[in-house]
Amino acid sequence: MVLHPPPHQHEQFILKSALYSRLLVLSLTITWRILASPYDSSAPLNLPCLTANHTHTHTLPQSQTLLLPKLASALENGIVWDSVYFVRIAQCGGYEYEQTYAFLPLLPISISFLSRFLSPIFAPFVGHRAVLAFSGYLICNVAFVFAALYLYRLSMIILKDPEIALRATILFCFNPASIFYSSIYSESLYALLSFAGLYYFVKGGNNLASLFFALSGCARSNGVLNAGYLCFQTMHRAYNAMFQQKRTALALGTVIAGALRSVFVFAPFVAFQAYGYYNMCKGRLPDELRPWCKARVPLLYNYIQSHYWGVGFLKYFQLKQLPNFLLASPVLSVALYSVVYYAKSRPENFFSLGFRTSIEEKSSGVVFLSDDFYRSKKAGNVDKSSVKAKGIFV
Structure with missing residues (x-):
């Protein structure tokens, strides 16, 4: 034991x-x-820096x-x-x-x-x-x-x-x-x-959360996906404000706040791409430009991953990668089983993206609650009489 x-x-x-x-x-x-x-025998390589x-x-x-x-x-x-x-x-x-x-x-x-x-x-x-x-x-x-x-x-x-x-x-x-x-x-x-x-x-600290999400995007490119949490919350809160509380101004403010926070999360990655474009493309002759510099959206990161390492959508799914998939199969199996189990046990919640979640569950998580409701909940002043017994409350 x-x-x-x-x-x-x-x-x-x-x-x-x-x-x-x-x-x-x-x-x-x-x-x-x-x-x-x-x-990998690259450890001893230590060439002089190109600049002083x-x-x-x-x-x-x-x-x-x-x-x-x-x-x-x-x-x-x-x-x-x-x-x-x-x-x-x-x-x-x-x-x-x-x-x-x-x-x-x-x-x-x-x-x-x-x-x-x-x-x-x-x-x-x-x-x-x-x-x-x-x-x-x-x-x-x-x-x-x-x-x-x-x-x-x-x-x-x-x-x-x-x-x-x-x-x-x-x-x-x-x-x-x-x-x-x-x-x-x-x-x-x-x-x-x-x-x-x-x-x-x-x-409930969305501003502080946005700061950490933005910093995560300075560490890895997939940090921008953390903006999805903010978007999901904004979607639910705006729906609640518009259709449950009938407060159009609140819904608009919720959407604007969520959009600004999401842009803030994306900003470091976008700024880094602009920095790369400035260094690699700006001031060069047309015949010296790299292919990605001429693209309608000159995204340096995607080009590098594809050109130098063959990374891209579904490119990893190759027969030679089978041993790596076998190594990952236990964890992947557990993850897949967990998703399927939850979908079967809570199909209404799963397929409605949380819109048909019960009032009790929604009231226990800040993701679904409006800012006003959350502040009242923390203060212990929730007016439950304003909450409908059925329907969607977010």
């Missing part, structure tokens, strides 16, 4: 579990790198040797796969090549910022690039720990069961894709910002 700590101790238990899981993943990673040669204006300000002279060369080598050997791009952008202070624009700026900026404080102390021991690698590992693993904490808090609100929330978070801490959360990769930052945004969203 497994004993769990009482609910008031769950958060402390979650923090410890998340920390121990990161130490376990990092230990296994180091062990396997010692026992086997890495598949970069953050490589604490590099030691070539004549001076590092005090801890083995530690420096171990840290730099962890710069593989996408980590090469993130560290390169942080090291050189910008985007030098077209393909680097596939990597959004939040993680490189964070690495560069932290390394500025660590380099004067640690660069003489391991060198500046190793400090960049250490900064990346520290940021990603600390972000994961706080992501786990926010996931637990979010699960507590949605599931309303401390034990289930705890188990869900522990599964997240020891999930099969843990290596992505402990490597120099944007997944941990994205998870932290998305979970935090959703936590404040269900708590």
Whole structure:
């Protein structure tokens, strides 16, 4: 029989579990790198930056040797796969090549910022690039720990069961894709910002939630999809204001507020695409322009993903990817079963997109409630007589 700590101790238990899981993943990673040669041999590559204006300000002279060369080598050997791009952008202070624009700026900026404080102390021991690698590992693993904490808090609100929330978070801490959360990769930052945004969203803090959602879009491109939560809420609130409360002005204000928040979430990604267009297309001769520069909507990100990595709609569904699908099949099966189970058990809610949800369920979640109703609910002044026993209340 497994004993769990009482609910008031769950958060402390979650923090410890998340920390121990990161130490376990990092230990296994180091062990396997010692026992086997890495598949990706790009770690030793460290070409000079193309411009002189970069953050490589604490590099030691070539004549001076590092005090801890083995530690420096171990840290730099962890710069593989996408980590090469993130560290390169942080090291050189910008985007030098077209393909680097596939990597959004939040993680490189964070690495560069932290390394500025660590380099004067640690660069003489391991060198500046190793400090960049250490900064990346520290940021990603600390972000994961706080992501786990926010996931637990979010699960507590949605599931309303401390034990289930705890188990869900522990599964997240020891999930099969843990290596992505402990490597120099944007997944941990994205998870932290998305979970935090959703936590404040269900708590009623839409403006703060929008800020976290927008920051998630600075970490990964799919952060813009978090605007969908705001759109869904706006749809329900506007419907309630228009058809239940018969308040056209409130419905219009709700739509405008939701649209502004959604635009705010999209803004960082759009701004980054404009930044790429300015750097790669502006001021060039017509025969020098890349194909995407001439497109009606010059979207750099989609072109890079398709041209350099063959990423696109349904392009991943190839016979050679069958082993990866088999690896993912347990989790995919559980997810599919959960969706089918909910659809069968609550078909009216599922197929109506929540519009036919019961009054009791809607009154327990901020997603469906109007701002006025939510404020009254928190203050304990809900006038239930104004709520119809049947029909749609949002």
